[in-house]
Amino acid sequence: MPLQHKNKKYTFSDYLTWPENEHWEIIDGVPIMQAAPTWQHQAISRELLTQFNNYLNDNPCQVFASPFDLRLPETNERDEETTFVVQPDIIVICDKTGLKGTGYYGTPMLVIEISAPSTARSDKVWKFNRYEKVGVKEYWIVEPEGKFISVFTLLPNNRYGRPEVYTETDKVEVSVIPGFMVDLKPVFDKI
Numbered sequence: 001m002p003l004q005h006k007n008k009k010y011t012f013s014d015y016l017t018w019p020e021n022e023h024w025e026i027i028d029g030v031p032i033m034q035a036a037p038t039w040q041h042q043a044i045s046r047e048l049l050t051q052f053n054n055y056l057n058d059n060p061c062q063v064f065a066s067p068f069d070l071r072l073p074e075t076n077e078r079d080e081e082t083t084f085v086v087q088p089d090i091i092v093i094c095d096k097t098g099l100k101g102t103g104y105y106g107t108p109m110l111v112i113e114i115s116a117p118s119t120a121r122s123d124k125v126w127k128f129n130r131y132e133k134v135g136v137k138e139y140w141i142v143e144p145e146g147k148f149i150s151v152f153t154l155l156p157n158n159r160y161g162r163p164e165v166y167t168e169t170d171k172v173e174v175s176v177i178p179g180f181m182v183d184l185k186p187v188f189d190k191i
Contacts, residue, residue, distance in 0.1 A: 010031050011029070011081050041144060067102075084130055088111045092111075138175055149184065169185060
């Protein structure tokens with residue numbers, strides 16, 4: 001990537017010019033390079049993706065996994081002007097109109113982030129606040145080391161309430177996909 005300019009706010013348009021073999025996110029106009037995930041992260045992601053994909057097979061909603069560019073615009077930003085571009089580990093989209101190019105422009109129904117020490121601040125502060133602000137109905141933060149998941153659900157006041165916390169022996173009812181339960185035993189079994 002070209003040298004960052006101190007006072008420049010980077011956009012999705014800038015992002016599209018950067019090398020494809022590098023993984024970047026843009027948080028409020030600031031580019032952040034993403035390290036390759038651990039094998040434990042990948043094992044958790046694979047199992048969650050499998051369960052979601054199997055359930056959504058005959059459903060209008062679709063599940064996607066990183067790398068997948070989620071663009072969360074401020075009020076009237078056009079896609080290429082977006083200054084918040086992230087790579088959620090797993091994302092569920094029910095409105096296909098925002099699917100374009102390398103990902104999605106708009107607000108997904110559900111986002112899952114598998115947290116690591118290097119991404120904890122981003123997952124629990126910056127992304128949490130933006131997901132809440134734009135109206136992501138359900139947000140999961142997976143903690144591989146502790147083998148638990150915090151599930152935040154958007155309340156009628158457009159704020160996330162206190163999280164429901166689940167451990168590796170639980171099943172999680174996905175509130176935005178009626179009838180769907182995620183079994184956490186196989187999610188954490190292989191790590």
